[in-house]
């Protein structure tokens with residue numbers, strides 16, 4: 477069945493949705509995005525995602541295509557029109573189509589930004605069987621640009637990295653810059669040692685995960701110790717457990733790093749407990 481998607485003010489069957497070939501998202505990757513998960517037809521952490529979207533837009537001097545309230549309405553309308561129960565909503569804003577190719581930004585008064593949104597159905601998203609087995613990751617050099625805090629649509633390197641992981645027989649990759657882990661290819665990375673949760677501090681080198689913020693808050697509320705600092709792959713291999721977080725994966729245990737199994741090679745207790753808390757709290761606060 478064809479989805480109903482949103483393009484610049486219109487709800488359309490996906491096959492009728494069109495964007496100009498001169499759109500700067502298409503030509504220059506000049507755009508930003510957000511992924512919001514949906515459980516029981518309700519939005520998880522919408523406020524956080526819309527705030528980060530605004531921050532990404534500000535950093536790139538891009539005009540907001542709609543107010544937060546309007547964005548919320550569109551998210552809800554897409555859930556309704558697609559009968560979405562569990563899944564994701566993808567939102568993308570680009571600097572629009574000036575009608576030709578030019579490196580210089582167009583005048584926003586003449587070139588409105590492009591707003592595209594669509595749903596991805598993932599039945600049973602919260603019961604992902606991968607969480608029971610955990611995943612293996614390999615380390616790959618982080619050669620991304622210096623503003624990884626902005627959620628841009630330049631996703632070629634993360635795609636290449638996922639392919640390298642796949643070829644190596646792993647599920648994902650952790651990126652390493654200056655000898656320490658920055659984050660996962662599309663998630664934030666954590667290790668647990670002696671009950672302490674360790675994750676890299678916020679900077680321009682990583683995306684400021686909305687799930688990360690929630691997880692660290694829940695961990696502290698549950699009296700778990702949290703340390704925000706960088707760590708090496710060797711330290712991670714020697715940790716009791718490891719995990720990643722993202723809007724689509726929630727909390728996903730990591731059981732192997734560069735071929736070295738962590739602990740007994742099964743998902744760790746802290747990761748599984750945080751996953752449980754996150755899903756429970758997310759359902760309670762979903763809108």
Ligand code: PDD
Pocket residue numbers: 511659660661662663664682683684685686687688721722723724
């Ligand atoms: N990825 N780091 C990177 C590089 C990411 O791409 C993501 C999210 C995260 C986690 O952020 P959050 O908790 O706000 O989802 C960290 C999304 C899900 C994606 O690209 O599909």
